Amino acid sequence: MFWIALQKGYDFIDAILLDFTTEDIKHFLNDKNSSYYNVIYKSENGIIEREERHSSGEFFVPLPRHELFKNDKYSFPFSKQKLFSTVLTNFGCPYKCTFCVVNRFNFKERSVSAVIEELKFVNKINIKEVVFKDQTFAANSKKAELLCQEMVNEGIKISWTCFSRIDLMNEPLLLKMKSAGCHTIIFGIETANSRLLSTFNKLLDINKIKEVVRLCKSLNIKTVGTFIIGLPGDDRLSIEMTITSAKECCFDYASFNIFTPAYGTEIRNRLLKESAIDNNVSFMDRGISYPTHIKGCLSQKQIWLLRRAAILKFYFDPVYIFKKIKDCKTIFDAMNMLNQGLGVLRTLI
Numbered sequence: 001m002f003w004i005a006l007q008k009g010y011d012f013i014d015a016i017l018l019d020f021t022t023e024d025i026k027h028f029l030n031d032k033n034s035s036y037y038n039v040i041y042k043s044e045n046g047i048i049e050r051e052e053r054h055s056s057g058e059f060f061v062p063l064p065r066h067e068l069f070k071n072d073k074y075s076f077p078f079s080k081q082k083l084f085s086t087v088l089t090n091f092g093c094p095y096k097c098t099f100c101v102v103n104r105f106n107f108k109e110r111s112v113s114a115v116i117e118e119l120k121f122v123n124k125i126n127i128k129e130v131v132f133k134d135q136t137f138a139a140n141s142k143k144a145e146l147l148c149q150e151m152v153n154e155g156i157k158i159s160w161t162c163f164s165r166i167d168l169m170n171e172p173l174l175l176k177m178k179s180a181g182c183h184t185i186i187f188g189i190e191t192a193n194s195r196l197l198s199t200f201n202k203l204l205d206i207n208k209i210k211e212v213v214r215l216c217k218s219l220n221i222k223t224v225g226t227f228i229i230g231l232p233g234d235d236r237l238s239i240e241m242t243i244t245s246a247k248e249c250c251f252d253y254a255s256f257n258i259f260t261p262a263y264g265t266e267i268r269n270r271l272l273k274e275s276a277i278d279n280n281v282s283f284m285d286r287g288i289s290y291p292t293h294i295k296g297c298l299s300q301k302q303i304w305l306l307r308r309a310a311i312l313k314f315y316f317d318p319v320y321i322f323k324k325i326k327d328c329k330t331i332f333d334a335m336n337m338l339n340q341g342l343g344v345l346r347t348l349i
């Protein structure tokens with residue numbers, strides 16, 4: 001599936017490693033003839049695609065060289081401080097949403113002590129802001145609680161953002177996350193239509209959304225809801241329902257992304273069989289790509305315009321804008337908000 005990146009003029013790419021949690025890279029670099037998996041590479045005989053075999057359980061990586069990426073030109077929209085770093089506590093995902101490619105890598109975790117060692121190092125080089133890049137932070141909620149507790153015990157002073165699922169959150173866990181420095185959580189909601197959620201195996205209890213957002217607000221944790229516009233089976237009504245519920249749930253921010261049939265997903269294979277997408281559709285980004293789904297209740301242009309309507313309804317609301325301005329406590333907050341606002345405007349052009 002990823003061989004396309006090697007083919008399409010990216011001359012600077014020699015190989016793609018699909019799973020950095022295995023030792024395949026070592027074997028690949030030492031001896032291309034040995035047995036290893038999860039690598040696609042260029043050779044004299046064309047592009048070679050090795051079988052994918054993903055590990056699970058606990059994985060170990062050496063301490064990343066955060067000091068090499070200490071650059072205040074990097075930015076993350078929800079950061080509270082200028083310099084930030086990214087840290088992983090797990091990789092892959094145990095859930096099986098059919099539009100998502102992440103679950104094909106299985107689910108594996110780092111030990112709490114390894115993550116703590118990394119966070120201490122981040123602190124030592126004076127970085128006080130972290131984004132946990134796990135696709136589903138707290139997928140193992142007991143381990144997440146333990147990690148947060150250890151962060152407090154070890155006196156790690158960082159503020160942080162993570163991505164997670166609404167149905168993993170509860171008050172004791174959120175309290176622990178807050179005390180360890182969590183200020184923002186990004187939740188994948190996708191759609192307000194429960195039939196579509198179950199079709200795509202997202203299995204999310206819509207009633208829980210408001211409860212968790214309310215809980216986060218009471219703890220002063222910001223929430224971001226991410227939504228997909230134009231899922232196969234979406235019609236005007238279901239998209240309008242999604243837009244309304246993003247607003248009603250009172251997320252602090254919402255991200256409306258166009259459905260993209262990403263490589264390696266179950267839904268892509270289904271749509272190809274139904275000739276509902278073109279096999280040449282090769283991008284993976286769901287953000288602002290023009291719709292690619294060609295057989296559905298809505299045309300590509302209608303989906304595009306509905307996404308625009310979603311952004312306008314959510315953000316261009318005087319009450320919302322007033323609240324956001326009131327929320328700015330520092331010059332950094334104000335500049336960050338201005339940049340975010342310009343970013344939102346850019347997606348409309």
Ligand code: SF4
Pocket residue numbers: 093094095096097100101102103135136165188202
């Ligand atoms: S959408 Fe989220 S919960 Fe579902 S498989 Fe992907 S990462 Fe996991």
